[in-house]
Amino acid sequence: MTGVRVLVGTRKGAFVLTADGKRSQWDVSGPHFPGWEIYHMKGSPADPARLYASQCSGWFGQVIQRSDDGSATWEPVGNEFGYDGVPGTHQWYDGTPHPWEFERVWHLEPSGHDPDTVYAGVEDAGLFVTTDGGRQWRELPGLRGHGSGPSWQPGAGGMCLHTIILDPARPRRIFAAISAAGAFRSDDAGQTWQPVNHGLKSEGIPDSDAEVGHCVHRLAMHPARPDVLYMQKHWDVMRTDDAGGSWREISGNLPSDFGFPIDVHAHEPDTVYVVPITSDSHHFPPEGKLRVYRSRTGGDDWEALTQGLPQQHCYVNVLRDAMAVDSLDECGVYFGTTGGQVYASPDAGDHWAPIVRDLPAVLSVEVQTLS
Amino acid sequence: MIRVGLPAHLRALARIDGEAELLVEGPVTQRSVLDALEARYPVLRGTIRDRVSGRRRAFVRFFACEQDLSHESPDAPLPDAVASGTEPYLVVGAMAGG
Numbered sequence: 150m151t152g153v154r155v156l157v158g159t160r161k162g163a164f165v166l167t168a169d170g171k172r173s174q175w176d177v178s179g180p181h182f183p184g185w186e187i188y189h190m191k192g193s194p195a196d197p198a199r200l201y202a203s204q205c206s207g208w209f210g211q212v213i214q215r216s217d218d219g220s221a222t223w224e225p226v227g228n229e230f231g232y233d234g235v236p237g238t239h240q241w242y243d244g245t246p247h248p249w250e251f252e253r254v255w256h257l258e259p260s261g262h263d264p265d266t267v268y269a270g271v272e273d274a275g276l277f278v279t280t281d282g283g284r285q286w287r288e289l290p291g292l293r294g295h296g297s298g299p300s301w302q303p304g305a306g307g308m309c310l311h312t313i314i315l316d317p318a319r320p321r322r323i324f325a326a327i328s329a330a331g332a333f334r335s336d337d338a339g340q341t342w343q344p345v346n347h348g349l350k351s352e353g354i355p356d357s358d359a360e361v362g363h364c365v366h367r368l369a370m371h372p373a374r375p376d377v378l379y380m381q382k383h384w385d386v387m388r389t390d391d392a393g394g395s396w397r398e399i400s401g402n403l404p405s406d407f408g409f410p411i412d413v414h415a416h417e418p419d420t421v422y423v424v425p426i427t428s429d430s431h432h433f434p435p436e437g438k439l440r441v442y443r444s445r446t447g448g449d450d451w452e453a454l455t456q457g458l459p460q461q462h463c464y465v466n467v468l469r470d471a472m473a474v475d476s477l478d479e480c481g482v483y484f485g486t487t488g489g490q491v492y493a494s495p496d497a498g499d500h501w502a503p504i505v506r507d508l509p510a511v512l513s514v515e516v517q518t519l520s
Numbered sequence: 521m522i523r524v525g526l527p528a529h530l531r532a533l534a535r536i537d538g539e540a541e542l543l544v545e546g547p548v549t550q551r552s553v554l555d556a557l558e559a560r561y562p563v564l565r566g567t568i569r570d571r572v573s574g575r576r577r578a579f580v581r582f583f584a585c586e587q588d589l590s591h592e593s594p595d596a597p598l599p600d601a602v603a604s605g606t607e608p609y610l611v612v613g614a615m616a617g618g
Contacts, residue, residue, distance in 0.1 A: 184529060208579040208613045209529055209567040225533065225563045229571050251572070 153475045154219065154517045155483055156200065157491055158187030161509035163202055164491075165220045168504075172481055172495040175504045181223065182214065189470055191257050192219075192517045196264035201283060203254040203269075211253055213269075215283050226283030230254070230271055233290035239273065240302040249273045249293065256470060258313035262320075268339075270310030274301060274327040276339060289339035292325060297344065297361040304328035304364050304383075311469055312365070317372045324378065324393065329364035332380065334393050345393025349382060367469040369411045371418035379421050379448070381411040381469070386423055388448050399448025404435045410472035414497060415480040419447040422474075422482060422498060424467040433464035441484070443498050457501035458492065465490070470513040477518055485511025522553055523608040530568070530611065534561040539608055548603040550582060551594040568611055583610040 155166040162180025181187075185204045193199040200216040202223070211230065214223045236249035252272040260266035265282040275293045277286040292310075301308060309328055316322035321338040324345075331346040344360050354362045364383035371377065380387040380396065385406050387396040400406035405425040414420035421444045427435045434440060439458045442451040465488035475481040482498050485491040489508040494501045524540040531537070542556045558565045565571065568580055576582065581590045585599045585607050601607035 206529065207616075208527075208577065209533075210570075210577060211566065212533065212563070228566050231572060 151477060152519045153477070153481060154192070154197075154519055155473070155491065155493070155504070156190035156192065156202075156220075156513075156515045156517070157485055157508065157511060158190050158202070158470075158513035159485075159489070159509040159511050160186055163187040163190055163204075164505070164508060166491065166504050170477055172475075172477075172493055173502075177505055178220065181220065182212075185212070186253075187512065188253060189256050189513045189515075191259055191515045193259040193264040193267075194261045195259070197517050197519055199259070199264040199282075201257045201259060201267055203257055205253040211251070213254065213257075213283050227279070227285050230269070230275075230277055230286055231288070232275060232293070233288040236293075238299055239308060240300055242303065244302075246299070249275070251275075252307060255309045255311045256313055258315060261315060261317060268313045268315070268323070270313050270325065272307045272309040273303075274308045274310040274330060276310055276313070276323075276325055278339070291335070291340050292333060292342045295333070295342050295344070297330070300361065301327065301330040302362070312368045314368055314370050314378075316370075316375045318375045322375075322392075324368060324370070326365040326368050326380075328366065329362060329383075331361045331363040332365050332368060332378075332393055345389070346396070347394065348389070348396030349380075349387065350385070351383065353383070366409045367411050369413050369421070371413040374418040377418065377447070379411050379413060381408050381423055383407065383429060386411065386448065399444070401444070401449035401451055403442055403451050404440075404453075408467075409469040410467055410484065412472045412474050412482070414482075415474050415476040417445070417480075420445050420497070421448060422472065423451075424472070424484065426466060432466045437461055437463050439463040439465065439486075441482070441494075441498055441501075454494070454498040454501070456499060457494075468512055470515075471511050473514050473516040475516045475518045481516065483514050483516050485514045487511065521605045522548060522556070522602065523605055524553065524557055525608045525610040527611065527613040529613065530564060533563055533567065536561070547595075548598045549595050550589060550592065550598065550609075553598065553602075553609055554594075579614040579616050581612045581614050583612055584608070 151170040157164040162183040164179035188203045190202040198219045202214040204212040238246035241247035256270040258268040269277040312326035314324040323335045333342045367381045376392045386400045438460045441454040465486035472484040482494045487510040522542045
């Protein structure tokens with residue numbers, strides 16, 4: 150029997166939502182780690198029972214939790230994220246140099262092949278890796294040590310490394326994205342990095358097409374076509390066909406090209422999902438209507454998906470790590486809101502229904518397809 | 521035996537019911553008590569004191585015998601009542617956040 154397990158991180162704990170392949174009846178467990186912020190949870194593609202969670206608190210700092218039994222039990226593992234060598238400085242909001250200081254783990258990306266290997270994207274922006282199931286973490290300092298590092302500046306949410314994509318076709322290729330530095334690519338397993346922001350234009354920075362300084366909100370890739378990446382930038386939805394060599398805008402007929410998450414259909418590399426948000430000063434959907442937009446053409450042409458979503462008086466946001474797709478025959482799409490709803494569509498976005506309505510604000514949504 | 525009171529989140533993390541009870545070798549100071557606490561419960565490393573600097577996290581306070589010891593030297597002797605186990609050493613999550 151196939152099914153899905155949806156991993157939901159919220160401001161006040163983690164929740165695990167499970168269903169069979171029909172995705173109509175849901176079992177809800179949680180809160181796990183009640184009262185703690187769960188920035189992200191993700192399962193290992195190599196061992197679906199192996200889960201990792203980033204648990205943090207303004208009071209008590211960072212904890213990494215690991216489950217070896219699909220969330221039935223959890224064990225804290227290593228929480229020491231020490232930057233390599235003398236950390237140096239980046240720019241603070243006022244333009245002055247500011248020492249690199251670890252704040253939290255935003256994103257955990259398990260290896261596709263080894264359950265014990267996981268990459269962690271952190272604030273202040275850095276990339277860490279464990280190869281022993283989370284007990285010890287070491288920085289891959291080549292990213293933070295890129296020559297542009299001292300000029301990186303935090304976005305409003307902090308200077309976070311929020312996106313990590315492991316190229317399934319080229320095991321040594323990694324993409325990472327940082328707010329507000331931009332997108333970066335490594336072709337040598339994270340040892341050295343290059344900015345891949347050519348074609349991005351950001352009017353909020355002095356040099357609109359600078360090499361770095363762009364507020365990238367999210368990247369997404371279809372594993373069958375790893376040279377094509379989609380990007381939700383602060384403003385603009387973008388696409389590259391050459392692994393970041395150059396980007397072009399694909400916002401097309403979206404009602405707003407501001408937003409946070411972006412994802413790709415599990416079986417259709419040209420089918421892309423975004424959730425338009427009014428603006429960076431109004432973090433809620435246009436016209437109070439919660440609409441997912443789908444392009445079946447790899448961008449430019451978008452259709453509103455509204456069936457089952459609130460079409461009046463809706464003023465929630467959907468954060469960058471809060472959308473995911475399953476890989477069942479009919480692709481399921483999931484997203485969570487700052488209002489605590491988690492919506493699921495079992496038919497690629499045509500129809501939606503809430504799985505839960507009243508969780509704490511949702512920070513992240515991931516889904517595992519179980520067989 | 522030194523008694524240490526922890527906030528609920530840290531008790532849950534360390535799986536402690538009630539107070540932690542610790543044997544401390546040598547002088548009983550905030551540093552030696554916290555070192556002993558973290559040695560007994562490694563999961564608490566980084567949750568009370570910063571992993572890198574070793575300093576008290578900003579929203580954590582240390583109380584004992586109705587005194588706020590948060591700004592005292594970590595190597596100053598703790599009150600006799602704490603060293604004798606009559607009174608607990610309290611790690612407190614500061615009231616913050618509105």
